[in-house]
Amino acid sequence: MNIIGISAFFHDSAASLIIDGKIVSAAQEERFSRLKFDKRFPEKSIEFCLQNASLRFQDIDAVIFFEKPQVKFNRIMENIIKYSPFTFKQYMSALPEWVGGKLTLRNRLKKFIKRKCKNWKGKIMFSEHHLSHAASAFYPSPYKDAAVVVMDAVGESASTSIHIGEGNILRPLLEQNFPHSLGMLYSAFTSHCGFKVNSGEYKLMGLAPYGQPKYTNLIKDHLININEDGSFTLNLKYFKFHRDLKMTNINFNKLFKCAPRKPEAEIDSIYMDLAASIQKVTEEIIELIIRHAKKITNKNNLCLAGGVALNCVANGKVLGEKIFDNIWVQPAAGDAGGSLGAALAANHLYFGKERIFNLDKDLMNGSLLGPDYTSKETRELLIQSGANFKEEDETQIIKILTSQISKGKIVGLFNGRMEFGPRALGSRSIIGDPRNKEMQKTMNIKVKFRESFRPFAPAVLKENCSEYFELDSDSPYMLFTAKVHENKLIKSEENLKTEFSLDDVNNLRSSIPAVTHIDNSARIQTVDENSNYFFWNFLKNFKKETGCPILINTSFNIRGEPIVCTPIDAFKCFMGTDIDILVINRFIMFKEEQNMNIYKDYKKNYELD
Amino acid sequence: MKLFLFLIYFILIVPIGIIRTLLGVFLRNKNSHSNWKIKTHYSDMNKTK
Numbered sequence: 100m101n102i103i104g105i106s107a108f109f110h111d112s113a114a115s116l117i118i119d120g121k122i123v124s125a126a127q128e129e130r131f132s133r134l135k136f137d138k139r140f141p142e143k144s145i146e147f148c149l150q151n152a153s154l155r156f157q158d159i160d161a162v163i164f165f166e167k168p169q170v171k172f173n174r175i176m177e178n179i180i181k182y183s184p185f186t187f188k189q190y191m192s193a194l195p196e197w198v199g200g201k202l203t204l205r206n207r208l209k210k211f212i213k214r215k216c217k218n219w220k221g222k223i224m225f226s227e228h229h230l231s232h233a234a235s236a237f238y239p240s241p242y243k244d245a246a247v248v249v250m251d252a253v254g255e256s257a258s259t260s261i262h263i264g265e266g267n268i269l270r271p272l273l274e275q276n277f278p279h280s281l282g283m284l285y286s287a288f289t290s291h292c293g294f295k296v297n298s299g300e301y302k303l304m305g306l307a308p309y310g311q312p313k314y315t316n317l318i319k320d321h322l323i324n325i326n327e328d329g330s331f332t333l334n335l336k337y338f339k340f341h342r343d344l345k346m347t348n349i350n351f352n353k354l355f356k357c358a359p360r361k362p363e364a365e366i367d368s369i370y371m372d373l374a375a376s377i378q379k380v381t382e383e384i385i386e387l388i389i390r391h392a393k394k395i396t397n398k399n400n401l402c403l404a405g406g407v408a409l410n411c412v413a414n415g416k417v418l419g420e421k422i423f424d425n426i427w428v429q430p431a432a433g434d435a436g437g438s439l440g441a442a443l444a445a446n447h448l449y450f451g452k453e454r455i456f457n458l459d460k461d462l463m464n465g466s467l468l469g470p471d472y473t474s475k476e477t478r479e480l481l482i483q484s485g486a487n488f489k490e491e492d493e494t495q496i497i498k499i500l501t502s503q504i505s506k507g508k509i510v511g512l513f514n515g516r517m518e519f520g521p522r523a524l525g526s527r528s529i530i531g532d533p534r535n536k537e538m539q540k541t542m543n544i545k546v547k548f549r550e551s552f553r554p555f556a557p558a559v560l561k562e563n564c565s566e567y568f569e570l571d572s573d574s575p576y577m578l579f580t581a582k583v584h585e586n587k588l589i590k591s592e593e594n595l596k597t598e599f600s601l602d603d604v605n606n607l608r609s610s611i612p613a614v615t616h617i618d619n620s621a622r623i624q625t626v627d628e629n630s631n632y633f634f635w636n637f638l639k640n641f642k643k644e645t646g647c648p649i650l651i652n653t654s655f656n657i658r659g660e661p662i663v664c665t666p667i668d669a670f671k672c673f674m675g676t677d678i679d680i681l682v683i684n685r686f687i688m689f690k691e692e693q694n695m696n697i698y699k700d701y702k703k704n705y706e707l708d
Numbered sequence: 709m710k711l712f713l714f715l716i717y718f719i720l721i722v723p724i725g726i727i728r729t730l731l732g733v734f735l736r737n738k739n740s741h742s743n744w745k746i747k748t749h750y751s752d753m754n755k756t757k
Binding site (some may be wrong): 163166168170173179180181182183184186187190191195196204222224226227229230260261270271272273274276279295326328330331390410444445448449501651 | 709710713715717718721722724725726728729734738741742743744745746747749750751753754755756757
């Protein structure tokens with residue numbers, strides 16, 4: 100049975116294909132359209148999924164959309180009525196979009212399919228937003244049974260939900276509804292601190308360690324009423340998102356005695372403190388929700404999904420609390436992953452198919468579910484781009500990269516299938532030496548063109564993880580943070596202080612300074628032989644030559660740009676930044692050997708996120 | 709289109725909203741020990757609602 104799952108029209112459109120319960124392909128539309136968080140119908144992603152599996156549309160048995168448009172519309176209209184006459188802007192912005200096509204999604208899907216295949220006999224189906232997330236977390240996990248917790252901004256109406264998964268059955272237990280939403284609360288602070296909603300949340304998380312959680316009591320006394328079972332109620336007196344296009348109102352500014360920060364303005368300490376405070380409150384609520392999930396399900400395993408589950412700092416804390424024996428987080432925990440969950444929900448819950456699972460390994464194939472390019476295709480595309488390249492074997496490439504990285508060079512690495520989800524895991528990554536004290540600054544400013552405070556993640560050989568980090572579980576998808584091991588930290592007066600400024604980012608904190616955040620934490624990716632062989636082999640060789648089993652791994656893109664998808668995207672990004680060497684599968688390119696007149700002013704092509 | 713939407717908002721939506729708010733004052737649920745709602749099943753995947 101071949102099922103296509105689709106997520107679209109809100110944020111980060113994507114398509115996924117499963118064949119007889121096996122996850123075959125998945126990709127976000129932004130990677131093909133080159134428009135960050137593209138929310139349009141994922142036509143290109145669907146085409147990729149079909150092409151990758153050598154299928155035509157008539158081979159597809161069902162197409163399933165990740166949420167119920169009618170239910171979502173009802174919630175929006177109820178909200179507009181409830182808070183009228185203050186909802187006029189929201190109404191004028193939402194209505195044309197819904198009337199213009201979202202409401203008649205079934206017809207739109209039919210028309211799209213008819214264009215692809217005139218006599219299509221398959222089914223068009225609609226999952227629920229939180230069911231899609233829950234299914235994306237449970238079915239690919241390596242657990243036979245588990246508690247499943249979904250936390251995001253809002254779907255149709257649910258914002259937080261608890262489910263139970265047993266075999267191929269997933270059942271809902273509890274949910275909390277909009278406007279009482281942890282995602283919305285975090286986004287309100289994201290917006291107030293001058294970052295974009297739906298994309299700047301991870302910047303707020305990165306900013307939090309610079310501040311002091313001075314406002315946690317103020318938040319808990321005024322903004323949110325938290326119950327012991329993890330449920331909560333937002334005090335809407337301070338928010339605007341439920342009735343307007345903005346997140347917070349004047350009462351919010353008065354409460355914290357500060358106006359919203361203007362985008363790109365200097366970051367004052369109050370915004371750092373706000374970031375630290377909301378991060379702490381979020382962690383407390385997540386812990387309560389997860390404790391409640393444990394209490395009502397009595398399972399040993401936990402699966403997480405929804406945008407809030409991308410908060411790897413909170414995930415790390417939950418892991419450390421040992422509420423559950425095992426935790427698995429869907430790597431595409433945001434709405435893109437909903438496409439995969441919808442397809443899996445249709446397969447197991449609607450068609451009743453048995454679950455394929457492996458207790459040792461999840462079914463995500465290391466999240467490497469996107470496009471790949473053959474040597475012939477890569478060669479043709481590189482010639483077309485005007486690249487000057489050499490072809491080498493894998494051993495030689497790894498040897499060159501190890502030697503160049505240890506000399507301080509920065510490498511663009513494009514290898515095999517593209518990752519599904521927001522993290523680059525060694526297939527579309529920029530790589531550097533974590534021991535180099537200048538590397539964080541250089542990579543942030545000259546390569547990524549992004550804010551200097553933002554940390555980089557370490558990719559570490561799985562077997563060496565506990566030598567460097569206080570983490571005793573796997574983290575193959577960079578979804579858990581943990582502290583750098585004490586014996587790797589550098590003890591100095593500078594490093595003992597607890598209040599930081601943005602300049603402290605340059606302090607030498609550990610033997611791997613480029614991946615040690617200001618609070619001595621790191622967002623870890625553990626790499627093993629099975630998840631990404633080339634990357635594992637590369638790390639292994641880097642360790643052999645330098646003694647260090649870690650590399651900096653950041654996504655292959657610049658600020659505001661989707662992660663590169665094709666060899667052409669990779670070559671353009673290489674030429675437009677200070678990346679020194681580019682490797683695309685078995686082809687290697689050195690910056691000094693390229694024609695420097697091509698692809699100037701690269702960063703002007705992308706709007707800042 | 710914009711004028712039509714404008715009229716619908718002020719002729720229909722705002723009065724319904726006011727009535728709903730007035731009713732809400734009397735019908736408000738003041739239980740604050742938990743905000744969880746029990747959900748027993750997912751809805752039919754064949755339907756958009």
